[in-house]
Amino acid sequence: MGTKRQFKVWRGDENGGELQDYQVEVNEGEVVLDVIHRMQATDAPDLACRWNCKAGKCGSCSMEINGLPRLACMTRMSTFEETETVTVTPLRTFPVIRDLVTDVSFNYTKARETPAFAPPAGVAPGEYRMQQVDVERSQEFRKCIECFLCQNTCHVIRDHEDNKKAFAGPRYFIRAAELDMHPLDARTDRREYAQEAQGLGYCNITKCCTEVCPEHIKITDNAIIPMKERVVDRRYDPLVWLGSKIFRREKGEAPRGSAAITATNTGAGPQLPTVTPVPPAGERSPEADAERAVNWHRAVPAPVAPPVGDNGMLAVSEFAFDRPAAPSPFGDDVRFPMPPNQLNYSHPDQPL
Amino acid sequence: MTTRIERHHYDVVVIGAGGAGLRAAIEARLAGKKTAIISKSLFGKAHTVMAEGGAAAAMGNVNSRDNWMVHFRDTMRGGKFLNNFRMAELHAKESPSRIWELETYGALFDRTKSGKISQRNFGGHEYPRLAHVGDRTGLELIRTLQQKIVSLQQEDKREHGDYEARIKVFSETTITELLLDGDRVAGAFGYYRESGEFVLFSAPAVVLATGGVGRSYKVTSNSWEYTGDGHALALRAGATLINMEFLQFHPTGMVWPPSVKGILVTESVRGDGGVLKNSEGKRFMFDYVPDLFRRQYAETEEEADRWYTDPDNNRRPPELLPRDEVARAINSEVKAGRGTPAGGVLLDIASRLPAEEIRRRLPSMYHQFKELADVDITKEPMEVGPTCHYVMGGVEVDPDTAAAAGRVQGLFAAGEVSGGMHGSNRLGGNSLSDLLVFGKRAGEHAASYVDGLGRRPQVATPDVEAAVDAALAPLQRDTGESPYALQQDLQAVMGDLVGIIRRRGELEDALVRLGALRERVAKVSAAGGRRYNPGWHLALDLRNMLVVSECTAKAALEREESRGGHTREDFPTMEPTWRRVNLVCSLDGDQVRLERKPLPKLPPELFRLFERAELAKYLTDEELAEFDALAEEAK
Numbered sequence: 001m002g003t004k005r006q007f008k009v010w011r012g013d014e015n016g017g018e019l020q021d022y023q024v025e026v027n028e029g030e031v032v033l034d035v036i037h038r039m040q041a042t043d044a045p046d047l048a049c050r051w052n053c054k055a056g057k058c059g060s061c062s063m064e065i066n067g068l069p070r071l072a073c074m075t076r077m078s079t080f081e082e083t084e085t086v087t088v089t090p091l092r093t094f095p096v097i098r099d100l101v102t103d104v105s106f107n108y109t110k111a112r113e114t115p116a117f118a119p120p121a122g123v124a125p126g127e128y129r130m131q132q133v134d135v136e137r138s139q140e141f142r143k144c145i146e147c148f149l150c151q152n153t154c155h156v157i158r159d160h161e162d163n164k165k166a167f168a169g170p171r172y173f174i175r176a177a178e179l180d181m182h183p184l185d186a187r188t189d190r191r192e193y194a195q196e197a198q199g200l201g202y203c204n205i206t207k208c209c210t211e212v213c214p215e216h217i218k219i220t221d222n223a224i225i226p227m228k229e230r231v232v233d234r235r236y237d238p239l240v241w242l243g244s245k246i247f248r249r250e251k252g253e254a255p256r257g258s259a260a261i262t263a264t265n266t267g268a269g270p271q272l273p274t275v276t277p278v279p280p281a282g283e284r285s286p287e288a289d290a291e292r293a294v295n296w297h298r299a300v301p302a303p304v305a306p307p308v309g310d311n312g313m314l315a316v317s318e319f320a321f322d323r324p325a326a327p328s329p330f331g332d333d334v335r336f337p338m339p340p341n342q343l344n345y346s347h348p349d350q351p352l
Numbered sequence: 353m354t355t356r357i358e359r360h361h362y363d364v365v366v367i368g369a370g371g372a373g374l375r376a377a378i379e380a381r382l383a384g385k386k387t388a389i390i391s392k393s394l395f396g397k398a399h400t401v402m403a404e405g406g407a408a409a410a411m412g413n414v415n416s417r418d419n420w421m422v423h424f425r426d427t428m429r430g431g432k433f434l435n436n437f438r439m440a441e442l443h444a445k446e447s448p449s450r451i452w453e454l455e456t457y458g459a460l461f462d463r464t465k466s467g468k469i470s471q472r473n474f475g476g477h478e479y480p481r482l483a484h485v486g487d488r489t490g491l492e493l494i495r496t497l498q499q500k501i502v503s504l505q506q507e508d509k510r511e512h513g514d515y516e517a518r519i520k521v522f523s524e525t526t527i528t529e530l531l532l533d534g535d536r537v538a539g540a541f542g543y544y545r546e547s548g549e550f551v552l553f554s555a556p557a558v559v560l561a562t563g564g565v566g567r568s569y570k571v572t573s574n575s576w577e578y579t580g581d582g583h584a585l586a587l588r589a590g591a592t593l594i595n596m597e598f599l600q601f602h603p604t605g606m607v608w609p610p611s612v613k614g615i616l617v618t619e620s621v622r623g624d625g626g627v628l629k630n631s632e633g634k635r636f637m638f639d640y641v642p643d644l645f646r647r648q649y650a651e652t653e654e655e656a657d658r659w660y661t662d663p664d665n666n667r668r669p670p671e672l673l674p675r676d677e678v679a680r681a682i683n684s685e686v687k688a689g690r691g692t693p694a695g696g697v698l699l700d701i702a703s704r705l706p707a708e709e710i711r712r713r714l715p716s717m718y719h720q721f722k723e724l725a726d727v728d729i730t731k732e733p734m735e736v737g738p739t740c741h742y743v744m745g746g747v748e749v750d751p752d753t754a755a756a757a758g759r760v761q762g763l764f765a766a767g768e769v770s771g772g773m774h775g776s777n778r779l780g781g782n783s784l785s786d787l788l789v790f791g792k793r794a795g796e797h798a799a800s801y802v803d804g805l806g807r808r809p810q811v812a813t814p815d816v817e818a819a820v821d822a823a824l825a826p827l828q829r830d831t832g833e834s835p836y837a838l839q840q841d842l843q844a845v846m847g848d849l850v851g852i853i854r855r856r857g858e859l860e861d862a863l864v865r866l867g868a869l870r871e872r873v874a875k876v877s878a879a880g881g882r883r884y885n886p887g888w889h890l891a892l893d894l895r896n897m898l899v900v901s902e903c904t905a906k907a908a909l910e911r912e913e914s915r916g917g918h919t920r921e922d923f924p925t926m927e928p929t930w931r932r933v934n935l936v937c938s939l940d941g942d943q944v945r946l947e948r949k950p951l952p953k954l955p956p957e958l959f960r961l962f963e964r965a966e967l968a969k970y971l972t973d974e975e976l977a978e979f980d981a982l983a984e985e986a987k
């Protein structure tokens with residue numbers, strides 16, 4: 001019942017490698033990971049690939065599929081055209097070990113540097129009392145499956161290897177935010193820590209991390225921005241300063257909030273990469289497609305500030321809202337993952 | 353060929369980084385031991401992340417009538433009284449403390465109105481008992497333990513200047529052999545998956561926490577890690593396995609579409625009001641309530657439906673029967689031709705709760721099916737059927753210390769790899785708490801075993817050389833079969849002949865086929881090199897899967913009754929005489945040997961927790977007479 005489909009899989013190790021062609025049978029209802037398993041069982045028994053749960057719960061199978069950072073077990077084959085070549089490559093930001101497996105130890109190093117939960121003094125085990133509304137804000141961040149797709153996507157480390165030392169990345173910003181919002185955590189310096197030791201200041205709120213998060217954690221809106229916001233009381237952060245200036249000026253012209261939202265969506269904020277027109281299918285090479293799908297040399301998007309209120313501060317609506325944390329600046333009816341044409345990536349077949 | 357072998361010295365080596373392994377490692381490190389944690393996958397990805405429903409602990413937060421005695425009773429009932437009573441007792445008593453402890457590590461469970469940990473209903477538990485976080489409890493558990501280990505490492509960094517001074521995680525490292533000095537554990541040998549380089553851990557105490565065996569089955573919820581490594585390592589080191597015939601088939605795994613085949617639909621879907629229907633639209637579970645449970649379960653749909661809002665005055669719906677009963681009922685419906693084309697039945701929550709409510713109560717279930725299969729569970733029913741899920745059997749251990757039975761010393765086991773706690777069937781939610789309770793005990797006793805040792809056992813060089821040769825063999829052969837083909841054949845044998853419903857003829861056939869497979873596996877060859885080569889890794893796992901499968905098939909053939917996770921079509925009833933017997937597997941050379949061993953006796957104070965009428969269904973007349981004598985004495 002299956003049909004043969006074209007795949008390009010990157011094979012190689014730290015010394016280099018190349019995309020190799022595979023023709024694999026694909027059945028109805030399968031995901032990319034099913035196909036990779038079929039390759040292993042037939043043509044490529046030594047094809048290296050991480051996976052565990054095949055259910056989007058463990059975050060092992062992160063890779064780039066047609067240039068988009070994705071979980072292979074959560075990418076349905078039916079999202080591709082039958083004639084389309086599917087190109088599978090390892091995560092870009094981390095050193096390749098072999099084939100689709102990369103060395104993600106960077107993340108574990110950063111995890112180890114983030115100070116752990118500090119239990120409140122004098123509260124015995126079993127005596128912890130917290131309200132559901134209070135734990136929900138941290139729970140959103142504890143949904144993280146550590147797939148590291150956000151880490152892979154963040155341009156601060158993706159494009160600048162040397163930033164890795166000073167920058168912990170979105171995964172660990174949400175860890176800091178989670179502890180900051182934990183009702184019983186005894187430390188009070190989580191935000192300062194994020195700013196000073198984790199390199200929160202490098203983040204210019206491009207929201208790419210939020211776009212790729214398979215758990216739909218609103219990394220930027222619910223963790224990064226609130227932390228930047230609150231830290232600024234005590235510290236000069238040029239971005240937030242700039243942001244509030246821009247929006248103060250705009251306020252007279254358009255209703256507040258909506259301006260900021262449309263700005264984000266129409267690309268006045270994060271720029272969609274400007275890409276050369278897609279050549280007709282016959283003249284295209286998949287290698288070029290894979291290269292082209294992500295604009296590696298795109299300009300770092302201009303900083304976009306969050307929508308702010310009359311006092312120049314973020315609305316703290318997360319307290320009054322019917323769901324954990326602040327409403328999405330994309331509008332709460334917008335679902336993640338967003339349609340590919342709204343991402344920073346462009347699908348090779350997408351008309352631009 | 354010269355081989356470089358990295359050597360490490362530790363006091364306690366924990367094999368496995370799931371809930372049990374991490375809890376054991378924390379305890380060993382707290383006892384001051386230099387501890388290594390070894391895991392086949394990355395840190396924080398072990399199988400435990402997949403657990404959804406929750407962790408059972410009688411904290412009494414939701415219904416204050418709950419206590420350890422009720423939990424103990426439920427556990428024994430669920431296991432059909434084959435449980436090691438002492439393990440069930442310790443588990444019921446200690447699990448609340450283990451859960452509370454997690455909060456001090458930073459866990460955030462869902463809360464009740466008064467701010468305590470919320471608890472939910474689950475099949476087989478009399479009161480709401482499962483601490484949970486939405487439907488991602490396993491993730492919370494493993495992340496919390498992972499972060500606790502990080503916090504211990506930060507402590508060590510402050511004290512010793514090195515994060516890894518006293519506890520180190522070796523991720524993507526597979527242990528292939530335990531090394532002995534006489535009958536004492538001396539170390540463990542394995543390879544780094546990334547590089548294919550070998551590594552030797554010299555350690556006087558090893559804790560096995562390697563999880564289960566489900567990869568030997570065709571339809572399974574288990575990942576590639578579950579190849580029974582710990583079971584096989586224990587056997588080869590001279591330890592024994594018990595209850596290997598008991599495998600849990602989760603009643604409701606997805607059978608269609610293929611992208612979600614084997615993925616479980618959590619039992620809380622039924623706890624929250626989901627009902628099972630056959631292809632004729634009939635809610636069939638009412639026809640399958642066993643006599644034993646009649647008193648606790650509703651007889652009409654009306655009563656069952658009232659239970660969700662008023663559990664004190666109504667009996668529970670039969671959809672919440674223990675999972676083996678549900679699995680068997682589904683199997684019967686499908687065999688009678690009332691199943692779906694893909695061989696399942698329909699699980700319907702869409703018509704029972706408003707869409708908004710379903711999304712709120714079962715968020716990740718909703719997303720999973722929406723994204724993976726484009727199935728909207730708020731609109732259409734799910735197609736579900738039995739899926740291999742959990743192995744009750746495992747390393748025979750001492751209940752208090754978690755030390756492995758048999759000749760070997762210095763070997764401990766906890767979590768799914770150990771046996772006895774769950775008897776013939778595990779209740780949902782009892783595994784996560786089992787990991788914590790016995791993980792802690794294993795770590796603690798491994799540490800004190802090391803303290804009591806006079807001389808550190810030594811690894812013998814010829815043993816290491818033999819382990820290297822065995823590991824390299826599949827790469828050096830190029831005439832053998834592909835490991836993937838062999839795995840498929842093994843899965844076919846186990847799935848078709850040693851599956852959920854078993855028969856003598858088929859089991860005998862299975863043993864013959866496993867014998868033939870054994871020869872083919874001995875000649876398996878893997879293409880490619882040593883760096884991150886999954887074909888090679890599978891080739892090495894195959895022999896473990898095979899020996900464990902042989903144990904299961906042998907024990908299943910021997911046990912001529914049906915009980916919990918073992919159903920014999922030719923012996924459909926439960927036999928009180930068989931309740932007194934454990935089947936124990938050991939290795940004799942490379943052959944599996946099966947022996948019968950009597951079950952430990954229930955002490956009077958635990959005996960008296962049950963009603964006589966209930967016990968009458970499980971016990972022999974002789975045992976009942978003892979019970980009566982006790983009751984008489986107590987008067």
Ligand SMILES: Cc1cc2nc3c(=O)[nH]c(=O)nc-3n(C[C@H](O)[C@H](O)[C@H](O)COP(=O)(O)OP(=O)(O)OC[C@H]3O[C@@H](n4cnc5c(N)ncnc54)[C@H](O)[C@@H]3O)c2cc1C
Nearest residue numbers: 368369370372392399400403405527563767768781783784
């Ligand atoms: C889908 C699903 C849902 C579940 N839901 C629930 C639930 O709601 N409640 C509940 O109580 N239970 C549930 N369970 C059962 C429970 O999750 C498992 O039984 C439990 O997590 C097992 O934990 P463990 O610590 O024993 O092993 P695991 O977490 O499986 O860890 C095993 C570890 O051992 C390592 N390992 C294995 N072999 C080797 C080797 N040779 N060398 C080195 N390392 C090795 C692995 O890499 C891994 O780190 C569920 C199980 C599944 C599959």
Ligand code: SF4
Nearest residue numbers: 154203205206207209
């Ligand atoms: S918002 Fe952009 S810069 Fe900031 S962490 Fe996310 S991806 Fe990186």
Ligand code: SF4
Nearest residue numbers: 144145147148150213
């Ligand atoms: S925050 Fe989201 S994208 Fe980042 S690691 Fe966690 S789950 Fe993955």
Ligand code: FES
Nearest residue numbers: 053054059061073
């Ligand atoms: S395999 Fe676990 S997330 Fe894909």
